[in-house]
Amino acid sequence: MAISQEEVERIARLARLKFDGPEKTKLQTELSAILNYVDQLKEVEAKVSESEFETEGANLMRDDVAEVLIDREELLGRAPTREGNFFKVKSVLD
Amino acid sequence: MELTDITLKEASRKLASKGISARELVAAFLNRVKQVDKSVHAFLSVYENEALACADEADGRILDGTSFSLTGIPYAVKDCILVKGAKATAGSKILENYIAPYDATVIKKLKDQTPVMIGKTNMDEFAMGSSTENSAFGPTKNPYDLDRVPGGSSGGSAAAVAAGEAIFALGSDTGGSVRQPAAFCGVVGLKPTYGRVSRHGLMAMGSSLDQIGVFSKTVEDCAIVFGQIAGTDERDSTSLPQPVPDYVNLLKEDLKGIKVGMPKEYFGDGMDKEVRKVIEDSIKVFERLGAIIEEVSLPHSKYALSVYYVIMPVEVSANLSRYDGIRYGLSLPGQTLEEVYYNTRSEGLGSETKRRIMIGAYASSAGYYDAYYKKAIQVRRLIRQDFVEAFKKVDIMVTPTSPNRPWKFGEKSKDPLLMYLEDIFTVGLNVAGVPGISVPSGVLEDGLPVGLQIIAPHFAEERLFASGHAFEKALDLKIKPKL
Numbered sequence: 001m002a003i004s005q006e007e008v009e010r011i012a013r014l015a016r017l018k019f020d021g022p023e024k025t026k027l028q029t030e031l032s033a034i035l036n037y038v039d040q041l042k043e044v045e046a047k048v049s050e051s052e053f054e055t056e057g058a059n060l061m062r063d064d065v066a067e068v069l070i071d072r073e074e075l076l077g078r079a080p081t082r083e084g085n086f087f088k089v090k091s092v093l094d
Numbered sequence: 095m096e097l098t099d100i101t102l103k104e105a106s107r108k109l110a111s112k113g114i115s116a117r118e119l120v121a122a123f124l125n126r127v128k129q130v131d132k133s134v135h136a137f138l139s140v141y142e143n144e145a146l147a148c149a150d151e152a153d154g155r156i157l158d159g160t161s162f163s164l165t166g167i168p169y170a171v172k173d174c175i176l177v178k179g180a181k182a183t184a185g186s187k188i189l190e191n192y193i194a195p196y197d198a199t200v201i202k203k204l205k206d207q208t209p210v211m212i213g214k215t216n217m218d219e220f221a222m223g224s225s226t227e228n229s230a231f232g233p234t235k236n237p238y239d240l241d242r243v244p245g246g247s248s249g250g251s252a253a254a255v256a257a258g259e260a261i262f263a264l265g266s267d268t269g270g271s272v273r274q275p276a277a278f279c280g281v282v283g284l285k286p287t288y289g290r291v292s293r294h295g296l297m298a299m300g301s302s303l304d305q306i307g308v309f310s311k312t313v314e315d316c317a318i319v320f321g322q323i324a325g326t327d328e329r330d331s332t333s334l335p336q337p338v339p340d341y342v343n344l345l346k347e348d349l350k351g352i353k354v355g356m357p358k359e360y361f362g363d364g365m366d367k368e369v370r371k372v373i374e375d376s377i378k379v380f381e382r383l384g385a386i387i388e389e390v391s392l393p394h395s396k397y398a399l400s401v402y403y404v405i406m407p408v409e410v411s412a413n414l415s416r417y418d419g420i421r422y423g424l425s426l427p428g429q430t431l432e433e434v435y436y437n438t439r440s441e442g443l444g445s446e447t448k449r450r451i452m453i454g455a456y457a458s459s460a461g462y463y464d465a466y467y468k469k470a471i472q473v474r475r476l477i478r479q480d481f482v483e484a485f486k487k488v489d490i491m492v493t494p495t496s497p498n499r500p501w502k503f504g505e506k507s508k509d510p511l512l513m514y515l516e517d518i519f520t521v522g523l524n525v526a527g528v529p530g531i532s533v534p535s536g537v538l539e540d541g542l543p544v545g546l547q548i549i550a551p552h553f554a555e556e557r558l559f560a561s562g563h564a565f566e567k568a569l570d571l572k573i574k575p576k577l
Contacts, residue, residue, distance in 0.1 A: 008452075015411060015455040016418070016435040017448055027452060033511050034453055038400040038466065046472035060335070062328040069329075074195040080425035087420055090431040 002032045097122040098258035099574065102167055102315035105261060109156055109166050116152035116166030120145050120210050123168040127212065127259045130577045135234050136244075136254035138173050139181045140213035148210040155208060163318060164207035170260035172251050173214040174221055175306065176295040177201050180211075184297050185219040185229040185247075188417050188424045188442030198295020199330065200264060200306050200323045207322055212260050215250030219444045220414065221271055221299045223247050224516045227507050228446045236278060237575035238542055242500040245275030248309070252279040255309045257577055262319050263309040268300045269402055270495075270520025272307035273532040277495035277545025280534045280573050282316045282562070284308045285520075287553050288527035289334040292327030298413040300406040301332075303524040313533060313562035317341035320555065336553050346560040347567060350384035354561075355488035359395035360519055365497040372536035372544040373494045379568050380492065380561075390488055392480040397473050398522040403514055404457050404470035405525075410447075411454030417442065449510060478526040485551040490561050493519050495532040495545035523549060531558040534571055543573060 008024050008031070019027060072085070081088040097119065100108075108114045124142050131137055145168070152166035171177055174184040176194035178201075183189045197205065218228035226234040226249035234249040236242040237257040244253040248265030252275035255263050265272040267285035276283025285307045296306055306323065310316040321342065326335040356377065361370075381387055419425035419438030426437035443451070457466035484491065496519060506513045523530045528549055535546035546565070550557040 003456075007456075011452050011455045011459065014459060015448075015451045016415075016432070016439055017443075017451065018436050018440045019448075027449070030449060030510055031452060031456065034403060034514070035456070035466075037511060037514075038404050038470075041397060041400050041404070041469050041473055042465075044394070044397060044469075044473050044476070046469065046476060060326070060328075060331045060333075062331075070196045075421075078192070078195070078422035080419065089420055090428070090434060092431055 003028050003035065096258065098126045100261065101311050102261050102318055103312070105167055106163055110161065112156070116149040116156065116210065117146065119166060120149035120168050120212075123212055123259060123261075126257075130257050131259060133235060133240055133577070134237055134253050134257050134259070135232060136215055136250045136257060136259055137170070137213045138183060138185070138216050138231055138250070141180065141211060145210050145212055152208055152210060162207040164204065164209040164322065167209040167261050168212050169204070169209050170212050170215050170251055170254045170263040171201070172217055172248050172263070172265045174217060174266060174297040175201065175264055177211060177214070180214055182214065182297070183231070184221070185217040185231060186443065186447070187230040188438070190230070190424065192423050196295065199292035199327045201295065203323050215248070215254055215263060217250055218247035219447050220297065220410075221247040221266055221268055222410070222446050222450055224270070224274060224513055225501075225507070226250065227503065228444055230444055233503065236500050237577055238280065239500070239540070242502055242542070243278065245278035245496075245500060247271040249275045251309050252276050252281055252283065255279070255281045255311060256575055261311070262315060265307050265309055266296055266299070267305055267307045267524065268303045269406060269517045269524050272309065273495050273520050273530055273545065273547060274516070276309055276532040277543065278500040280543030280575070282310050282313055282534070283532045283545075284316050284320060284555070284558065285523060285530050286320070286324065286555055287529040288524070289332055290324050290529065290553065290555065292325075292330040292333045294327055294329035300409040301413060302409060303402075303406060313531070313559055313566050314342065314345060316531070317345065317559040317563070324555070339556055341556055341559050344556045344560055345563040347564055348383050349380060349561055349564050352385045352490065352561065353488040354380050354385045354387050355390035355484055355491040356387060357392045357395065357484065357491055357493060358389050359392050360493040365494065366499055368538045369494055369497065369499065369544050372538070373546060376535040376546045376565070376569070377492060379565055383564050383568055388488055390484045390491065392477075392484055392522065394473065394476045394480050395522055398477055398525050399514065399518055401470045401474050401477060401525050402517065402521040403453070404466050405474065407450040407454030408458045408467050409454070411451045411458065414443075414447065414451055446510070474525050477522060481526040481528050481551070490557050491549040493547045493549070495519060495547040499538055499540075499542045499544075519547060528552055529555050529558060531562050533562045533566055534573065535569065536571065537573060
């Protein structure tokens with residue numbers, strides 16, 4: 001199955017990535033080839049129960065006790081822009 | 095023999111008997127890095143002063159009798175594992191200047207044993223690749239042939255151990271990223287059972303597949319290091335509480351009565367003829383050691399790569415959404431918040447990373463989720479079940495680690511699918527969650543190493559070490575790159 005240019009643009013929006021014209025054309029070919037390859041999964045009869053994400057054991061939870069893992073300044077200090085104890089971003093709502 | 099050829103076990107013994115000081119040992123390795131790393135490029139950062147200071151502390155411990163089995167041992171760490179205060183770029187421009195704010199749990203556990211970190215190693219960007227050609231900082235070269243790839247994504251760690259720049263190294267393995275470079279560089283590489291090692295502090299790639307693994311010169315060294323990092327961790331809810339045995343005490347010299355399965359699906363066409371010959375000779379070594387060889391079947395093997403190339407990109411696209419230019423890493427300006435995301439991600443991420451994010455976003459998007467992701471998860475269960483069934487008949491399985499020899503730079507980077515096919519023998523284990531180890535098993539006519547992959551049931555790493563150790567002793571392969 002071939003991926004259309006519009007499809008590439010739709011996915012790029014979901015992924016917050018932008019591509020120029022030639023990149024989009026290349027991605028069309030590459031993504032189509034990869035998706036064609038994985039299409040072989042369709043031939044497998046797989047009737048599996050609803051618990052698809054079941055793992056070996058039960059969920060392992062630790063006690064809900066607050067602790068300082070990393071110093072707050074260490075983390076905030078890595079932000080490109082901050083204001084006081086907040087990450088500063090462009091306005092979210094118009 | 096040069097000092098940098100030393101195994102962990104020997105180094106540990108020499109340090110304890112004061113035949114050598116930690117400072118001498120560490121200085122020799124730092125010197126070796128200076129000599130060879132211009133051509134090998136295993137390291138992205140080297141911490142010389144910190145390493146020497148750490149070595150002095152180790153010497154203090156040895157003198158006052160408070161040393162451990164890893165005290166003073168120089169090691170290297172893949173750049174996607176956090177070491178507090180050290181750079182952690184994961185081979186990406188988006189994290190070019192990122193300094194880790196805390197230690198990964200594996201690093202914390204190692205530090206308790208006071209080894210000495212030499213530096214952080216090169217890798218394909220965010221561990222996506224099989225050659226290190228996707229590193230934003232240039233590829234690592236195979237120490238056995240500088241025109242060829244070292245394998246990937248943990249190519250830097252594998253090359254560092256092979257080139258005598260570190261005694262052991264940590265890597266991560268999502269689809270073969272420890273085992274394949276280990277095979278290509280002629281060293282031992284372990285991928286543990288899913289859930290065996292804490293991933294707290296490992297940059298997430300494919301969360302249902304990622305495990306941290308070990309590179310070393312010998313299987314015994316691998317067992318020594320692995321015993322220190324294995325076990326559950328309350329900061330990684332996927333790490334399981336199975337007890338960690340004393341792996342070194344469980345090593346064996348013979349394999350009498352051990353049933354070894356050869357999965358027939360792994361011995362079909364499409365394998366390099368010389369690689370096949372080396373692997374067949376290796377299986378004869380197992381027979382000589384008293385093992386019983388049996389053909390087994392993993393009927394859904396041919397779907398493993400497809401399952402992997404759906405599940406992994408979906409998890410990648412979710413995990414890498416955190417690189418958005420807001421909290422850390424590269425941030426490029428834009429008129430709106432959205433533009434900050436677009437500009438930062440488009441500029442900061444490399445082409446293979448973007449490609450996988452795109453596949454993942456597609457396969458998990460509305461309308462396609464059932465056809466791709468859900469289907470892949472269902473087939474995954476069948477693959478896992480294949481391994482469980484096969485291990486009712488045999489104790490371990492053996493396969494080649496890679497069907498091919500290390501390729502020349504650029505040979506496969508034009509066609510992403512061609513590169514993906516290189517993972518064919520390793521991904522099945524990640525999909526099923528079982529552990530595997532690659533052990534050097536011979537050399538090709540052109541001098542390139544070949545790796546044998548040994549597979550064990552979930553949480554039976556001791557079988558990998560026991561059989562790998564016996565095989566290694568019997569084979570007595572002595573190889574070393576000319577650098």
